[in-house]
Amino acid sequence: MLVTILNILIAGLLMGGIYALIAMGLSLQYGVARVLNISHGEFLMLGAFITWMLYTAFGINPLVSLAIVGPIIFIIGFALHRTLFRSLQTSSPSPGVFEGRSLLAAFGVLFIIQNIALAIWGADLRAYSYLARGVNLAGAVFAANRLVSLLFAIVIGVVFYLFLVRTRLGKAIRAAAQDPAAAGLMGVNINQVLALCFGLGALMAGLAGTLISMWYPINATMGLGYTIIALIVVALGGMGSIPGSFIGGFLLGLIGSIVTYIQPGLALAAYYLLFMLLLLVRPTGIMGK
Amino acid sequence: MDIIRGIFKKSFVPGLISLILLVLLATLPVYGSAYNVILLTAILMYVIITVSWVIFSGPTGYISLAPAAFFGVGIYTMAILGKTLPLLSVVVIAGLITFILAFLVGALTLRLRGIYFAIFTFGLVVLIQQLLLFWEINITGTRGRFVVLIDNTTIYYVMLGIFVVLMLTTYFIRRSKYGLALQSIGENEEAAAHMGVNVTLVKVITFAISAIFMGAAGAIMATRWTYIDPYVAFSPLYSFLPVLMAIFGGMGQLYGPVLGAAIFAYLEEILITKFPYYYMLTFGIILVVVILYLPNGLVGLVQKWRKGGKAEQHANT
Numbered sequence: 044m045l046v047t048i049l050n051i052l053i054a055g056l057l058m059g060g061i062y063a064l065i066a067m068g069l070s071l072q073y074g075v076a077r078v079l080n081i082s083h084g085e086f087l088m089l090g091a092f093i094t095w096m097l098y099t100a101f102g103i104n105p106l107v108s109l110a111i112v113g114p115i116i117f118i119i120g121f122a123l124h125r126t127l128f129r130s131l132q133t134s135s136p137s138p139g140v141f142e143g144r145s146l147l148a149a150f151g152v153l154f155i156i157q158n159i160a161l162a163i164w165g166a167d168l169r170a171y172s173y174l175a176r177g178v179n180l181a182g183a184v185f186a187a188n189r190l191v192s193l194l195f196a197i198v199i200g201v202v203f204y205l206f207l208v209r210t211r212l213g214k215a216i217r218a219a220a221q222d223p224a225a226a227g228l229m230g231v232n233i234n235q236v237l238a239l240c241f242g243l244g245a246l247m248a249g250l251a252g253t254l255i256s257m258w259y260p261i262n263a264t265m266g267l268g269y270t271i272i273a274l275i276v277v278a279l280g281g282m283g284s285i286p287g288s289f290i291g292g293f294l295l296g297l298i299g300s301i302v303t304y305i306q307p308g309l310a311l312a313a314y315y316l317l318f319m320l321l322l323l324v325r326p327t328g329i330m331g332k
Numbered sequence: 333m334d335i336i337r338g339i340f341k342k343s344f345v346p347g348l349i350s351l352i353l354l355v356l357l358a359t360l361p362v363y364g365s366a367y368n369v370i371l372l373t374a375i376l377m378y379v380i381i382t383v384s385w386v387i388f389s390g391p392t393g394y395i396s397l398a399p400a401a402f403f404g405v406g407i408y409t410m411a412i413l414g415k416t417l418p419l420l421s422v423v424v425i426a427g428l429i430t431f432i433l434a435f436l437v438g439a440l441t442l443r444l445r446g447i448y449f450a451i452f453t454f455g456l457v458v459l460i461q462q463l464l465l466f467w468e469i470n471i472t473g474t475r476g477r478f479v480v481l482i483d484n485t486t487i488y489y490v491m492l493g494i495f496v497v498l499m500l501t502t503y504f505i506r507r508s509k510y511g512l513a514l515q516s517i518g519e520n521e522e523a524a525a526h527m528g529v530n531v532t533l534v535k536v537i538t539f540a541i542s543a544i545f546m547g548a549a550g551a552i553m554a555t556r557w558t559y560i561d562p563y564v565a566f567s568p569l570y571s572f573l574p575v576l577m578a579i580f581g582g583m584g585q586l587y588g589p590v591l592g593a594a595i596f597a598y599l600e601e602i603l604i605t606k607f608p609y610y611y612m613l614t615f616g617i618i619l620v621v622v623i624l625y626l627p628n629g630l631v632g633l634v635q636k637w638r639k640g641g642k643a644e645q646h647a648n649t
Contacts, residue, residue, distance in 0.1 A: 127620065134627060143395065146450075147579055148623045150572060154616025162609070267568075271458070274451055308469065312462035315455040322444060322452055 050183045051300050057189045059296020060196030061251050065269055066276035066288035067203060068247030074283025075220040075240040077138065078128055078145045082153035083273055084266030086116050086245040089156065090252025091261040092164055098171050105173055105257050106195070112249045120245025123152065124238040153266070160263040170260040192254040199250055200289050203243075207285060216240055220283060248273075275318045346587075350499075357492055361485045369488050373556060375597040376491045377549050378577060380498055382593035384545040385574040387502055388538045390583040391514040397454035398437065400570035402430045402543040404460065406550025407557075407565040414480035414555065423490060423551045430547025431540045438539035442532065454571060461566035468562065476561035479554045490552045498545045502586060505538070514538060580622055582629025591630055 065087060072080045090112045097103040097111065128145055135141035174188040207213035218226040219236045227233040248269075255261070276295050280287025295314065302313040361369050381399050389396050409426035417425070441452050468475055505511045513534050516524040525531045554560055573596070581592020599618075603611040626633060 127624070130624060131627075134624075139393070144623050144627055146395075147576065148620055150576070151616045151619035151623065154612050154619065158610070158613035158616065162613070271454075275455075278448065278451060306466075308466045309462065312459055312466065315459040315462070319452060319455055319459070322448055323440065 046183050047304075051304050052297070053183065053185060054303075055297035055300030056293060057185075057193050057296070058299060059293035060193045060200075061255050061269075061292075062272055062276050062296050063200055063289045063292025064196055064247050064251040064254075065273040066280065066292045067200060067285055068244035068251075069270075069273040070244075070277050070280070070283055070285055070288040071216075071240050071247070072244035073277065074285075075216055076124065076128070076237045076244070077142060078124075078149060078241065079142065080241075080244065081146060081149045081270055082156060082266070083244070083248055084268065084270035085153055085156040085160075086120065086248035086266075087252035087255070087269050088160060088261070088263060088266040089119075090116055090249030091256035091265070092160065092169070092252075092263070093249075094253040094256045095169050095171055095261060098173065105253055106191070109195070109250055109253050112253045113246050116249030117242045117246040119242075121238050121242030123245075124241035125234075127152070128241065129234065129238070153270075157263060157266060164263055166263060168260040168262045171256070173257050186258060188257040192257050195254055196251070199247075203247065204285055204289065212239075272314065275314055278318060279321060354496070361488060366484065369484050370556075371598075371601060373484070373488045373491050373553075374601065375594050376488075376495050377553050378573065378597040379590055379593040380491070380495055380545050380549040381570065382574040382577040382581070382589045383498055383502055384542045386578050386583055386589045387505060387542040388514075388535075389575075390578070390589075391511070392518045392535065392538075394442070394535075395450040395575065396539070397450050397568075397571040397575070398434070398456050398543075399546050399574050400457040400566055400568055401453070401460055402434060402546035403550040403553075403570045404457070404562075404566035405430050405433060406547035407554040407560055408464070408477075409547070410551040410554035411477040411479050411560055411565075419482060419486070419490070419552075419555075423494070423548050426551035427544040427548040430543040430550075434543030435536060435540040438536040439532075442535045442539065454568070457566055457568055457571055461562045464566070465562040476559055476564075479558050479560060481558060482555040484556070487552055487556050491549065494545060494548050494552070499586075499590075501541070501545075505541075506586065510534065576619060578629075580626075580629055582631025582633075584628070584635075585631045588629055588631035595630075 065083065068086075069080060069083050072078050072083070093112050093115065094105050094108040097108050098105055103111070127148055131144050131148060132141055135144055174186070174191060176187050177184040178187050178190055207216060215226065215231045215236050216239070218229065218231055219233055219240070223233055223237075226236070251269075252261075272295065276291040277288055279295060280289070280291030295317075298317060299310050299314060303310045357372070360372060364372070381403060385396065385399055388394070406426040406429075409429055410422055413422045413425060437453070437456060441449060444452055465475075468477075505514070513524065513529045516527065516529060517531055517535065521531055550565075554565075557564070574593070577593040577596045578589045579592070580596055581590065582588035600611070600615075603614055607614065622629075628635075
């Protein structure tokens with residue numbers, strides 16, 4: 044009984060780590076850059092495929108790939124904001140209009156990235172074997188790669204949070220989240236900061252992709268499912284709240300793991316049910332104001 | 333007299349064009365090929381979903397991603413009842429069921445604003461899809477269902493009928509006091525409430541009315557597909573496409589969404605047959621380009637062209 048509970052608990056935390064990272068990324072993109080980035084999961088997919096390619100073609104350790112995937116995805120995200128979303132921002136008459144237009148533009152980006160990936164890598168499931176030996180944790184056995192992934196997810200999440208809270212740049216980002224106009228008047232280069240946030244958000248998704256590819260089969264159409272989960276987590280944790288997203292991610296992972304244990308076919312339905320109930324009872328999320 | 337003449341003059345040309353178009357559409361099976369009838373059925377389906385989406389989301393600004401849910405409920409109504417009841421009554425029942433569903437969902441959720449409403453309505457699609465899949469696999473023991481076979485001309489005429497009723501409904505809503513109330517909710521909900529508009533009631537009723545047509549279109553389209561499963565019936569694409577088509581056409585005028593959906597649906601058909609592998613890629617590129625360079629849709633473009641530089645200020649309001 045105890046082993047079963049531990050099993051469910053750790054399986055939930057493993058998935059939760061990934062959810063937490065993508066949700067923090069999305070929260071940054073929506074909370075600061077005001078882009079509800081529906082193509083968020085595609086960056087996770089890109090990260091996963093780059094890692095897979097580096098591992099199968101060059102034998103590069105996935106943990107080393109973190110340092111390669113991160114900058115690549117960051118640059119793509121940064122450039123995307125500088126060109127597409129920046130120009131939408133200038134052409135939109137109000138923030139509300141910008142939100143609608145950027146949502147639709149993000150749909151376009153989703154289709155473009157996904158189909159380029161399909162053209163390059165095809166629609167098959169891909170996987171590689173890395174650290175696939177079992178580790179015994181108080182009677183429950185887990186693959187070592189999953190535990191390493193969880194560890195790295197926590198470390199990345201905490202480092203990211205410290206970056207936002209402790210550094211000067213993090214302060215500029217938080218200022219931009221509260222009031223972009225006032226932040227601009229205080230000497231924050233607002234366009235730079237917004238693009239930076241979008242790039243960092245994409246980077247978080249890319250890193251999550253690298254981690255997930257270590258223990259889960261990947262394919263080119265996996266992105267949207269993770270985007271939806273990230274949306275749920277962000278709503279769960281409160282829009283724009285980074286710690287909320289972090290905790291919300293783990294919470295959702297745990298709930299998913301419990302439901303999967305009882306009835307595997309209903310995990311996704313349970314996420315939505317929970318999310319819808321939460322929206323009705325507390326529309327601002329657990330950590331929202 | 334002048335006013336009457338003015339109204340007559342103003343609505344005479346669009347009315348005449350609509351009438352000619354309707355006659356052309358109604359006689360299509362006589363002079364058109366079987367392929368044309370099937371193509372037009374698909375185009376009409378997209379036009380119906382898009383226009384009914386605009387009835388609610390256009391004036392109020394609430395982005396509903398529920399169309400796929402209502403459309404799918406219509407499809408399943410036909411799959412379950414199609415073999416025992418006459419065709420038209422199933423279409424009507426599908427409309428009624430979606431009306432009730434939308435009414436309940438609307439009553440529950442329309443106090444959510446902006447992005448929350450969009451995510452919630454999208455959640456509805458996946459929730460129904462997953463629960464249905466679970467039900468079909470574990471209780472019914474199959475994954476999909478076969479739908480009753482109907483000939484293509486009948487499907488076409490039912491679709492055309494739904495389209496005509498929808499256009500009349502949309503026209504009268506826009507013209508009525510009720511349409512004005514919707515518009516004022518979109519501009520400022522609190523002010524509308526203070527002016528004596530029963531905000532909740534107007535929103536919920538409009539949301540439910542717009543769903544009727546999606547359900548009816550789904551019911552008749554199911555007979556065209558013959559085999560369905562939860563993934564086909566509740567594909568999220570049916571939630572996104574109407575939004576894209578409406579933006580592409582422009583929502584300011586009645587003809588905008590019609591034009592947007594018709595062109596987009598035709599484009600889809602061409603792209604799928606000519607470039608099956610790059611169809612979604614092309615679609616994405618078109619979408620980004622349209623948002624960047626044509627944010628007010630085709631209507632915005634037409635207005636700009638007709639009024640010169642003056643339309644620039646009005647187009648955004």
